[in-house]
Structures are given as structure tokens and as C-alpha cells.
Amino acid sequence: MTSRAEYAVLACADAWRDDGEVLASPMGAVPSIGARLAKRTFSPDLLLTDGEALLVGLDGRAEGWLPYRQHLAMVTGGKRHVMMGASQLDRFGNQNISCIGDWERPTRQLLGVRGAPANSLNNPTSYWVPRHSRRVFVERVDMVCGVGYDSAAAAGPSATRYHRIPRVVSNLGVFDFATPDHSMRLASVHPGVTVEEVLDATGFELARPDAVPYTREPTAEELRLIREVIDPQGLRDREVPA
């Protein structure tokens, strides 16, 4: 029996499929396991970091040096696909990790914009949301940190030139922006989840195909790698309970 967390891992891993020789920058446990699964299976050329200043192979051994200043150059050079978290996310893929409420006097101060404005304009930027709810999937984010499709279009060619949000993965399903106006679309639901459940937990009108498919099943080898090699301690289940 494949768990919800394992479907989420699989959906994250698939975000890096066909990316070639780029840095996979996962934030969060499930995306991290997904990135390593992708590298161990269908995307062997991916680069990984130790979360600090080293590029590391699957065995953890260093193969390169990547201090923050070079990491920032990798972002603008485009040889990177990041999967960031999101405290708020709206229908055009605008993301907020800075604060909740009015920026001048926030009700809840969060991290700050971090690298989201540069990430989203320069390299493919996907998002991971471990608890899908109307508090996260909102009509309009309070502070645009990661730039969505509508905001990029309004800002002009320098903003849209390398802008791309390949996918959003949550504990309920997978979402993309493959619609005429680049509004968010329900691409698949994880097995065990209903479309109604996703719509109820989303604070905006979600585009969807007539028949929403299920997130794909893992191969036996993928399940073995997740359970026995990459995440034997079960960190994935702490981020996405069954």
C-alpha cells in the first residue's frame, strides 16, 4: 500500500524529470526525498547540495563547492530548478513567505522574501505545500515574493523571459498552469483524495480537466528506494501524515 507521503514524494521527483544537468534545490523533507529519488532513477545528471556550501553525490561525498554567492549565480544562470515552500499561493502562482496581513504592520511576520523574487524570474520554480488548505491556497497573496504568471506578465519582458512555474505539489494533488491564462489547474489527485476534497480546501476557482487523473503509481523499485535507501527513518510521514 503506497502512502500519501509516497505519492507526494513521487510527484515531487517527477518535477525534475527531463531537467538534465541542473541543480535540484528542494526545500522540505518530501521534496528532498523526491530530488534524490529522481537522481537515483530517471534524472541521474541532477546536481544536489548538502544544504550548505557543497555539491554532493548520492553518497554524500563532495563533488563541488557552492557557497551562497555562487549559488545565487546558479539561480540567475538558470541551471537550477528550485522547489520552494509557500505560506500563501494564489491562482496565478504568486507565492508569499514574507508576512501575513498588511506589510506595513503585519499580523504575522514570517521569514521575509528570501530569494523568491530572483528565483521565480530566473530558474524554474515549483512549490511544495504539505498541508493543503484555504489558508495557503488563497484568492490573492498578501505579499508577492515568488512571482506568478500574471505579475510577471504585468512587469514585462525582463520578468517573463525565463519565468516558469512547472508545478505545485501538495498533500492532496499536483497542480500546473497549463491553461490559456496560466491560472492554476488540478493536474492530478493523489489516490485516496477526491476532487471535491481539493476544491473544498482551495480558496479560489481551480481549473480542471473533465476527468482528473490520479497521481501515477510508483514502480516497485521506486518504492524500495524511498523506503529502504533514501528515507528509512520515515521523515516523509512526519511531513505528510497518512
Next chain:
Amino acid sequence: MTDKTMAPEDVVARLRSGMTLGIGGWGARRKPMALVRALLRSDVTDLTVISYGGPDVGLLAAAGRIRKLVTAFVTLDSIPLEPHFRAARQRGAFALRELDEAMFMWGLHAAANRLPFLPVRAGLGSDVMRVNPELRTVTSPYEDGETFVAAPALRMDAALVHVNRADRLGNGQYLGHDPYFDDLFCEAADSAYVSCERLVEDFGAAAPQTLLIKRHAVTGVVETPHGAHFTSCAPDYDRDEAFVKFYAATPWPEFAARFLHGDEKGYQSAVQTWHEEQR
């Protein structure tokens, strides 16, 4: 040759209220905490602080020393959100210039190169432009004609950084994996103060690329063993995770009363006592 060694108090004596102060390190990593603690013992206030923020910002914000903060984030790393920074921000205790990490870095480069700005593909389309209405864009003079954000120079009156080793002339060496942006902070400031784990007479057979900070950009050198505590100073020591948790969970007045009333030696021994109590 000039011997630039001084005590933390000598550094603080050269700082004035109203100054723009850069603080090196990144998040809860290699922060010049001993110098920040010395600052907290002084009456210097009304500061514009420029920092990739960690507990340096939390401490100064809680103590009411910040008039304006320039940052891309404030975090304790292992605890993502800095509680004292958050509380101060939510009560409107200081003004904020919130920039993207890359805009911040190019602002340091611009200041170090005596340029008013450098162009970046960042900020466009984000609310960084809305909340910083003073930011301007610049159009490429070449055929592409693209428009970029002109990241303004982050010039500072003084910078504080912490490294693993330094000599008396002001040359600084980092032994961890990441230089962060400490050399740029020193070059972007009119005066820069480098604290270090240990003063050395010379760097021996050190790999030259570890000699990050050059003496021409340094005004004073301070030996402060364990001076980055409770942030990390790899490979000399890791972040003090137990203490980070304690700091984050303790009301500010209680924390300040126990750890910040005495000098640096008093702080280090109070920390040691606290650890013994935890056993």
C-alpha cells in the same frame, strides 16, 4: 605595521547612534555576536542595520536599537522564524527595507565598487517593488533593451564580521565551507571591525583562498573566543541548538537579565552555567 587589535568596547566606542551598520554572517551562521553583545551594553541606538538576518537582528530589535532594517530574511535556521524579530516587527518597532537575497548581494558589490547601483533580474513583478517605492529600474543601453532593477548600493558607516582566525594587521581567515559575504561587508563600509576565534601571528601554510578579508579594508581586530555563540562558527564549533531553543522560548527581559547584563566573559560563563543546569 599597524597593530589593529582592540577590545569589543573599543569597537563600540567608535560607533554612534544613527549610524548605518552592516553585520556579516548569514542567518544563524558566523555572526559577530560578541560585538553585538558589546553594542547592547552601550547606549548606541537608532541604527540602520544591514544584515542577512539571524539572532543579531533579533537581539538588536528586542533591545529597541534598530530604527531601520535592511534585509532579505531573518531566521534562526534550525528554528525558521526569529521570535524577537517577529514580535518587534509586529508591533511596528522599526522601519523595514525588504530586499531579495540577490538584490542585497549586488547592493554589497555596488557599495564595494563605489557604484550607485548594479542591475539585477530580481524584484520585477514582486511586491519588493511595492514596499520599496524608492527602488528604480534601469534599461540596458545595448540592443536587448531589457529593463532591470537597479539594486542600490548598500554603503555603510561600519561593518561587524566574525571569522575563525585573524592577524593583528586585520587580515581575516575563514575555515568553514562558506565565506558568506563578509569580505564584501568590510569593503562596503567606511570602517570594518573583525572579531575572530583566535589571533595568529601568521597564517602558516594556509590555503591562500581561505584568507578572505584583506587588512586594507579593516579598522580593528578583536579576539573573541566563542564570539559567534550561539550561532555556528564551523569548523571551530556548531550552532548551540539547545541554547537556540532556550533563546527562542524565553521572554526577552528574562533572557537579557540573565545573559546580557555583564561583559563578554560574564556571558560565556553564564552560558556555561546554563548548560551545566541542563544536564
